[in-house]
Amino acid sequence: MAELRTETMTVNMGPQHPSTHGVLRLVLELDGETIKSCMPTIGYLHTGIEKTAEQKKWQQVVPLVERMDYLAAQSNSLAYVLSVEKLLGLEMPPRVKDIRVLIAELQRMASHLVWIGTHAMEIGAVSMLFYAIRERELLMNINELVAGFRFFPSYFRVGGLREDLPRGFHEAVNAFLDRFPGKIDEFEGLLTKNDMFMRRTQGVGVLTQDEALAWGLVGPIARGSGSDYDVRKYFPYCGYDTYEFNVPTATEGDVFARYRVRVEEMRQSVKIARQALQRISPSGAWACDDPRVVPPPKDKVYTEMEALIQHFLIYSQGFTVPVGDAYVPVEGPRGEHGCYIVSDGTNRPWRVKMRPPSFMAIQALPKIIQNGMIADVIAVIGSTDVVMGDCDR
Amino acid sequence: MNAASIIDTLTPLVPGAAYEAGTSVDFATIYVPAASLVETCRALRDTPSLRFNVLIEVTAADYLPREPRFEVVYHLLSIPHRHRLRLKVRAASNEVDGMIPTVQSVWPAAGWPEREVWDMFGIAFAGHMDLRRLLMPEDWDGHPARKDYPVQIRKAAQTYEPLEVSEDEFKANIERDRLRRRH
Numbered sequence: 001m002a003e004l005r006t007e008t009m010t011v012n013m014g015p016q017h018p019s020t021h022g023v024l025r026l027v028l029e030l031d032g033e034t035i036k037s038c039m040p041t042i043g044y045l046h047t048g049i050e051k052t053a054e055q056k057k058w059q060q061v062v063p064l065v066e067r068m069d070y071l072a073a074q075s076n077s078l079a080y081v082l083s084v085e086k087l088l089g090l091e092m093p094p095r096v097k098d099i100r101v102l103i104a105e106l107q108r109m110a111s112h113l114v115w116i117g118t119h120a121m122e123i124g125a126v127s128m129l130f131y132a133i134r135e136r137e138l139l140m141n142i143n144e145l146v147a148g149f150r151f152f153p154s155y156f157r158v159g160g161l162r163e164d165l166p167r168g169f170h171e172a173v174n175a176f177l178d179r180f181p182g183k184i185d186e187f188e189g190l191l192t193k194n195d196m197f198m199r200r201t202q203g204v205g206v207l208t209q210d211e212a213l214a215w216g217l218v219g220p221i222a223r224g225s226g227s228d229y230d231v232r233k234y235f236p237y238c239g240y241d242t243y244e245f246n247v248p249t250a251t252e253g254d255v256f257a258r259y260r261v262r263v264e265e266m267r268q269s270v271k272i273a274r275q276a277l278q279r280i281s282p283s284g285a286w287a288c289d290d291p292r293v294v295p296p297p298k299d300k301v302y303t304e305m306e307a308l309i310q311h312f313l314i315y316s317q318g319f320t321v322p323v324g325d326a327y328v329p330v331e332g333p334r335g336e337h338g339c340y341i342v343s344d345g346t347n348r349p350w351r352v353k354m355r356p357p358s359f360m361a362i363q364a365l366p367k368i369i370q371n372g373m374i375a376d377v378i379a380v381i382g383s384t385d386v387v388m389g390d391c392d393r
Numbered sequence: 394m395n396a397a398s399i400i401d402t403l404t405p406l407v408p409g410a411a412y413e414a415g416t417s418v419d420f421a422t423i424y425v426p427a428a429s430l431v432e433t434c435r436a437l438r439d440t441p442s443l444r445f446n447v448l449i450e451v452t453a454a455d456y457l458p459r460e461p462r463f464e465v466v467y468h469l470l471s472i473p474h475r476h477r478l479r480l481k482v483r484a485a486s487n488e489v490d491g492m493i494p495t496v497q498s499v500w501p502a503a504g505w506p507e508r509e510v511w512d513m514f515g516i517a518f519a520g521h522m523d524l525r526r527l528l529m530p531e532d533w534d535g536h537p538a539r540k541d542y543p544v545q546i547r548k549a550a551q552t553y554e555p556l557e558v559s560e561d562e563f564k565a566n567i568e569r570d571r572l573r574r575r576h
Contacts, residue, residue: 043528051538086419213447213472216502229447229472325454326419327468327479340466342454351454355468363505392528 008036013377022388024362026377033374038366042359045392053352057318058084061352063154065339068354069390070151072111074103075332076354077156079339082237082328084158087321087343088293093285096160097238102173102276103146103155104238104330105269109180110139111333111385112266119259119382120191123200128190135183138176145172158319159294160287165280173277177270184266191259201256205368205380208253215364219335219357221384224261225253231331245272255376255383262385293319318347327355334358334385358390394476396421402443406436420477427482427493434499437469437478445469445478448496451506453484453514457540461485463516465493484516495521513538 014025023044029037049068053061065080066073078100085092092100117132140150145166147153155162191197212222218229230247232240248264250257287294295314300307321343329338335357342351361384369380396414399421403412410429415422425433437445449468456462467480482493495518496503507518508527515536518524526533535542558566 043526043530046528048537051542051544055544089418214501216448216450216500218447218449218470227472234472234475235477324416324418325466326417328419329449336449338449338468340450340452340468353450353452355450359505359509360502363502367501 011374022386024381024386024388024391026365028374028377030374035369035372035374035377038369038377040362040365042362042388042391045388047393049393050352050354053349055348057347058321058349059158059318061349062157063152065352065354066152066154067389068356068393069332069334069337069358069387071114071387072107072333072337072390073152074107074156075111075330075337076339077154078104078238079328079330079332079337079354080341080352081156081158082330083326083339083341084321086326086328087324087341088158088290089322090159090288090290090293092160092238092288094239095280095284096286096288098276098279099161099165099286100156100238101240101243102273102280105273105276106139106142106173106176108269108333109266109273110136112262112269113139115262115333115382115385116187116191116259119379119385120197122378122382123197125191125194125197128187131183131187131190135180138179142169142172142176145169157287159290160285164283164286170277170280170282173273177274177277181267181270184263184270188263192263198256200376200379201259201383202252202254204255204376205372205383206252206254207364207368211367212253212364215367216360217335217357217364219332220258220261220265221335221361223247223249224258224383226251231329231336235329237328237330240272243272243275255379258383258385320345320347321349329355332357334361334387334390354390354393356390356393358384358386358388361386362391394421394474394478396423399423399443399478402440403433403436406440407432415479415481417479420479422479422481424481424483427484430480430482431494431496431499433480434467434496438499442474443471444473445471447472448500448502448506449477451496451503451510453510453516453538455514455538455540463514465510465516467496492517492519494519497522512536515539 009030011028011030013028025041027039028035049064053064061080062077065076068076113132113136117129120128143153144150147155207225209226212225213227222229226249228247228249233247245268248261250260291310295311296307301311323343323345325342327338327340329336337357338355340353341349344350369377400412400414400423407429410433411426413424415424437443447470449470451467453463453465461483463484465482465484469478484493495507505527507521508524510516511518511524512526512529513536
């Protein structure tokens with residue numbers, strides 16, 4: 001019998017493959033169905049947001065950074081706003097902190113809902129997408145109620161919030177929080193004990209804790225591998241240390257473990273959101289009282305000359321930030337989101353750099369999927385929950 | 394942990410390195426000379442009282458017209474001790490002095506962030522396994538995050554040469570397609 005000719009095959013996956021969450025291109029080298037090597041190519045969504053931010057005033061950067069990780073817009077802007085406030089030395093009133101916590105947790109649920117819908121759809125449970133997107137729609141409605149914008153609310157501002165909460169906010173959030181835990185049970189009923197889902201995810205894409213940390217995957221991926229690192233517990237911001245919640249972890253480190261961690265995170269988010277909602281009074285302070293950053297109230301602008309001048313200066317020239325640099329991390333839905341800012345003492349940032357969790361996850365992708373099967377690539381990409389806008393910025 | 398105590402711990406471990414504490418509003422900042430960067434990072438990772446086991450990110454800032462012009466910034470995190478550290482390495486604009494050793498051997502996570510710094514700022518990392526452009530196309534001119542890179546100028550995107558097909562090949566292809574359709 002003639003010698004069988006064997007060679008590896010190179011397959012191009014993407015950049016327009018529907019399962020790669022945006023435009024990610026993978027060059028896979030296959031030996032049969034086994035992956036020998038993988039080379040991700042990124043940059044298709046690079047829009048130079050960090051460079052653009054250097055031309056804008058400090059406050060104008062908020063809507064820009066929200067467009068990086070477009071599924072967790074307010075996680076980006078929270079990291080940016082906290083960093084600038086750190087340099088300015090501003091302390092927020094408790095009500096502002098509570099509102100920020102509540103909005104950030106709603107954002108986490110919205111992001112995880114897109115993840116659970118797409119992740120399950122990609123490995124065959126197509127109907128999951130519709131259930132998840134239906135719940136997310138309610139969160140988008142809350143965004144619209146708060147800020148008039150569904151996807152990129154730009155509700156967080158340096159120095160507080162854009163405006164006070166609207167009428168009917170408490171009722172809308174309460175209605176959602178009453179409804180949502182039952183829906184998580186419904187999702188779990190469809191997936192957690194689903195034999196096909198378990199077979200597609202258990203033992204697939206295994207990552208040990210040491211590997212996850214060495215590759216910088218702090219966030220749900222490391223928590224699926226046994227690490228308990230969560231910025232909200234380790235470096236509390238916005239008063240997270242006063243809330244009661246658990247950090248869910250799993251030890252298996254496979255796709256199924258990451259799934260369980262994120263589902264449990266949604267339950268914990270509901271718990272935090274309830275506590276935050278109870279603390280938020282219907283009316284009160286929605287910004288700090290620092291006259292450098294926050295314009296005076298409108299009735300004073302109309303009656304007092306100094307207030308008018310202050311208002312004009314803040315809206316025409318912006319405010320200046322002391323020379324220095326700062327990095328404040330927040331726990332985003334995908335892991336540690338942080339913003340490194342450098343100020344040269346003027347009214348525009350000298351450098352804005354977002355720490356993107358998706359960037360680190362895609363870097364580690366070849367490590368996770370090596371020697372796996374080609375069908376598992378989709379499951380692993382889904383479990384890392386990457387957003388290409390966050391990766392390419 | 395403040396910068397002074399970290400420097401005190403490091404100095405006996407890395408002989409000959411001149412550290413400098415930086416000012417910061419959030420957590421400790423240390424200036425590290427490029428020559429002793431890798432040993433410093435290894436000491437920071439392995440010393441039991443420090444244990445910086447996670448490299449959060451590598452980035453840079455361009456301080457034109459100051460010289461040395463660039464600062465490469467490393468954000469480190471120690472999960473066991475719950476503290477953070479910022480390392481800064483000064484880099485000059487010319488190629489030779491601008492060479493900074495890669496810390497990939499200490500934290501594999503440094504691979505892409507260092508590639509991004511090369512892509513955006515043109516700071517080369519000595520010993521890097523795969524120092525190519527990451528976010529920009531491979532044949533891009535210049536390094537966009539530098540302060541002297543023009544921003545308000547329209548420029549057509551550069552791409553590779555388009556696929557060239559001669560007229561005969563084109564006609565033969567059409568003909569093949571026509572024959573295939575008939576059957």
